[in-house]
Amino acid sequence: MDNAARPIPIRPRDYKSEIKPVWCPGCGDFAVLNAITKALAFLELPREDVSFITGIGCSSRIAAYTSVYGFHGVHGRALALASGLKAARPDLTVLVAGGDGDGLSIGGNHFIHACRRNMDMTYIIMDNEVYGMTKGQASPTTAPDWADSKLTPQGTGIRPFQPAGLALTAGASFIARGFTGDPNGLARMLVEAIEHKGFSFVQALSPCPTFRPEQMEWKHQVRGFEQETTSDPIEAVQRIQADDGMSTGVIFRRQYPVFQPGGKSGDCMLESIESEFLI
Amino acid sequence: MNSAQACDISLAITGSGGAGTITAGELLLSLAGKNGCFGMMRRSFGPQIRGGEAAALVRISHTPVECMNDHFDLLLALDWRNADRFAEEIRLHPGSLIIADPAAGQIPDSIAGLGVDIIEVPMKKLAKEIPAGRPNMIALGLLAHWLGFCSDEAARLITEVFGRKGEEIVNGSQAAFRQGFTEPLIVEAREARPRPEPGEPAFTGARWHFNGNQGCGLGALRGGIRFAAAYPITPASDLLEWLAPRLEQFGGSLVQAEDELASINMVIGASYGGIASMTATSGPGFALMTEAMGLAVASEIPAVVINVMRGGPSTGIPTKSEQVDLNMAIYGLHGDAPHLVLGALDHADCILTTEWSVRLAEALQTVAIVLSDQNLAQSTVLIPEPEYELPPIKSRAIADPDENYQRYQETRSGVSPMAIPGTAGSTYVADGLEHTESGKPSTAAADHAKQLDKRLRKVEDFDYGPHWADIRGEGETAIVTWGSTTAAVREAASRLAARGDRVKVIALRLLLPASPDKLAAELEGVSRVLIVEQSHSAQFHRYLRAYYDIKAMTHTLARPGPQPLTPGEIVDQVEQWS
Ligand SMILES: Cc1ncc(C[n+]2csc(CCOP(=O)(O)OP(=O)(O)O)c2C)c(N)n1
Ligand code: SF4
Numbered sequence: 001m002d003n004a005a006r007p008i009p010i011r012p013r014d015y016k017s018e019i020k021p022v023w024c025p026g027c028g029d030f031a032v033l034n035a036i037t038k039a040l041a042f043l044e045l046p047r048e049d050v051s052f053i054t055g056i057g058c059s060s061r062i063a064a065y066t067s068v069y070g071f072h073g074v075h076g077r078a079l080a081l082a083s084g085l086k087a088a089r090p091d092l093t094v095l096v097a098g099g100d101g102d103g104l105s106i107g108g109n110h111f112i113h114a115c116r117r118n119m120d121m122t123y124i125i126m127d128n129e130v131y132g133m134t135k136g137q138a139s140p141t142t143a144p145d146w147a148d149s150k151l152t153p154q155g156t157g158i159r160p161f162q163p164a165g166l167a168l169t170a171g172a173s174f175i176a177r178g179f180t181g182d183p184n185g186l187a188r189m190l191v192e193a194i195e196h197k198g199f200s201f202v203q204a205l206s207p208c209p210t211f212r213p214e215q216m217e218w219k220h221q222v223r224g225f226e227q228e229t230t231s232d233p234i235e236a237v238q239r240i241q242a243d244d245g246m247s248t249g250v251i252f253r254r255q256y257p258v259f260q261p262g263g264k265s266g267d268c269m270l271e272s273i274e275s276e277f278l279i
Numbered sequence: 280m281n282s283a284q285a286c287d288i289s290l291a292i293t294g295s296g297g298a299g300t301i302t303a304g305e306l307l308l309s310l311a312g313k314n315g316c317f318g319m320m321r322r323s324f325g326p327q328i329r330g331g332e333a334a335a336l337v338r339i340s341h342t343p344v345e346c347m348n349d350h351f352d353l354l355l356a357l358d359w360r361n362a363d364r365f366a367e368e369i370r371l372h373p374g375s376l377i378i379a380d381p382a383a384g385q386i387p388d389s390i391a392g393l394g395v396d397i398i399e400v401p402m403k404k405l406a407k408e409i410p411a412g413r414p415n416m417i418a419l420g421l422l423a424h425w426l427g428f429c430s431d432e433a434a435r436l437i438t439e440v441f442g443r444k445g446e447e448i449v450n451g452s453q454a455a456f457r458q459g460f461t462e463p464l465i466v467e468a469r470e471a472r473p474r475p476e477p478g479e480p481a482f483t484g485a486r487w488h489f490n491g492n493q494g495c496g497l498g499a500l501r502g503g504i505r506f507a508a509a510y511p512i513t514p515a516s517d518l519l520e521w522l523a524p525r526l527e528q529f530g531g532s533l534v535q536a537e538d539e540l541a542s543i544n545m546v547i548g549a550s551y552g553g554i555a556s557m558t559a560t561s562g563p564g565f566a567l568m569t570e571a572m573g574l575a576v577a578s579e580i581p582a583v584v585i586n587v588m589r590g591g592p593s594t595g596i597p598t599k600s601e602q603v604d605l606n607m608a609i610y611g612l613h614g615d616a617p618h619l620v621l622g623a624l625d626h627a628d629c630i631l632t633t634e635w636s637v638r639l640a641e642a643l644q645t646v647a648i649v650l651s652d653q654n655l656a657q658s659t660v661l662i663p664e665p666e667y668e669l670p671p672i673k674s675r676a677i678a679d680p681d682e683n684y685q686r687y688q689e690t691r692s693g694v695s696p697m698a699i700p701g702t703a704g705s706t707y708v709a710d711g712l713e714h715t716e717s718g719k720p721s722t723a724a725a726d727h728a729k730q731l732d733k734r735l736r737k738v739e740d741f742d743y744g745p746h747w748a749d750i751r752g753e754g755e756t757a758i759v760t761w762g763s764t765t766a767a768v769r770e771a772a773s774r775l776a777a778r779g780d781r782v783k784v785i786a787l788r789l790l791l792p793a794s795p796d797k798l799a800a801e802l803e804g805v806s807r808v809l810i811v812e813q814s815h816s817a818q819f820h821r822y823l824r825a826y827y828d829i830k831a832m833t834h835t836l837a838r839p840g841p842q843p844l845t846p847g848e849i850v851d852q853v854e855q856w857s
Pocket of ligand 1: 056057058059060075098099100101102103126128130131132133134139
């Protein structure tokens, strides 16, 4: 093939749309967008072969800021919508994203079942430990003593979910935690997640400077896991439990059976089904 | 007694769970088909998961029937343990024939006191004497003889049905059947009493044997459905179980979702991917789906939702029928959300209505809700092969690759071509947020108005043709109805016609969008309208008042379940209204 005919490698910005994000200045979600577009460019995935499904929240707006196919659905149901799409269209690369409220509160049931079902897709929770879009309420990952929400003025008093641990027990086959302060690291993690066959879960620590200004300190608290990725769930659970939730890296990766329904030849005729009714 | 009357017989087979009453009923209905008859069968169960009581309610006739009759002409009781529970459902008359096993104890006073005719046959004892013989096969033999059916056909049928279970069972069943068929008491009874005459079959074409759930399933396949997602719920589960392996045969699939919120969202996802998709549920699950149905309307994704209605509210009476989710189907979506609501009128119509709904949802890129109910879903009919012709409907409009593609572009019809993921150059983001023509989120009044108009126009301006309603007969009195009540109304109308009272029956199939002008035209010259439905709060009557301007005098027959409306009730209502 001569050089002229070779397609120009797609640049990350080719995966961005013209739409200007609604996000506040300094919001971690910008870095998630950058990491995704970098990962897609690295993988040279044709835009039309990627479908990006999101729920509702500041973070869930992200689909509209990309130039791939997308669906901005209802609050909490992105994984369900994505699972239907993947079931019907196994040929597509399916990405899913949303907030910690979207994925772990209203969408919690879909989260555990998507982990268990292990369809080949990548799910990013953009975790800011708060409901940004509805202006600052506690989420399932918020610390029990966070008292800055008028809805829970004494704090929730409830211990938060540990998303990685939840994903592990629910059966996810790829579990990683990244940080928006390191968009290149996050992008590399996403490349691995997309390439992994099965359900890949990436928790992206993504600060909300508007409602959780103290999260601007995360850049001093986040560090990489010391250990390599494990395929042993017991080791993974120990690692997750021993950690304060601020260590990043691919924690767990293992091959589990991937759920993909259908796939039969489909040469059946209506007449043969109708004949079942004939007496 | 003329033979037409004689050959419309309603009978019930009752017994404890495991007694095989349902098997006997099913075989009897199949046998009726082989003997040139038509018929219908309903099953009635107690609340127990397994065991408990079970009754097969069978109607056999020379002309196609679609509903149960008011009374039962024959009751065969394998035992009397649950006589009280069935008293409400199995109404007898003084002429009814009772076939009972003397070993089962005394016939309850509530039945014996009616002055019914009683034959006692020791079914249990006779069965015991036959290796692998069962009382229900003795019962089948007795009933087949009473009905004048051919015993050779029965033998063939038993071999066909029990063949899988091995030779011993086949032989035992055959022998037990013959024992019942030749039982001197029944032979004598048939000689001595007015009895059903088989007569010459009036119809020689193909007969179909199916229930409403299967009808909806077939309609879905005919319409092109290739993906389904669902969560089990009575009485929709059988539809899903029927569909699952058949979708696979067509290269599609059915996914059992974690709940109904997931089911409907999976359907939307698959349909967004270009595959015609559906779910089926009942009231409680349907309630959970309403938010996402709004999403499908706003994002213009075709989706078909079948609601097999049951007694409500809440868990209600899961195993019985009511027409009570009409309000929810019509008004249950949030926002101004134009969508389609269709009701299946009878078993054959389950096929037509579901196929039509799929085609409409695909063409108009919106949600089509199909209302069926337990009454249709879990009763089996034996009818002439259903034939119908739908008007040609364009398939889903698919966009060609185009750099300037606008997903929600204004068009005259309101339908905008849809780009399917995988198509280069036309990527877009489907959105439940209000949007511009390109799909960009927008809160501008002009964009909102434009998209609201577009979504309404495509649904309201579409020409639905003659299938909006099923209309039969003429008369100054009209009965307006919908759904599974239609069959009882039609039968009531033919009984009234036989007495010289002509009644026009209008059964609405397309409920949303409403067709006020078409109904007004049909009611031209009608002076009074009876509105018939199975709902305590008269949901259908209220719906008619909201969408139609009925000039004639109106009257309502609206009553709740659990028992289906009968033709006699409707006849009484018309006669009393003068
Ligand atoms: C059914 C429903 N309930 C509530 C809401 C309101 N709502 C919108 S976004 C949101 C939470 C957003 O928090 P999160 O998912 O953590 O995302 P973030 O905005 O922080 O990115 C809520 C409660 C809704 N849109 N739909
Ligand atoms: S509110 Fe928080 S999460 Fe939402 S855009 Fe602003 S900074 Fe980001």
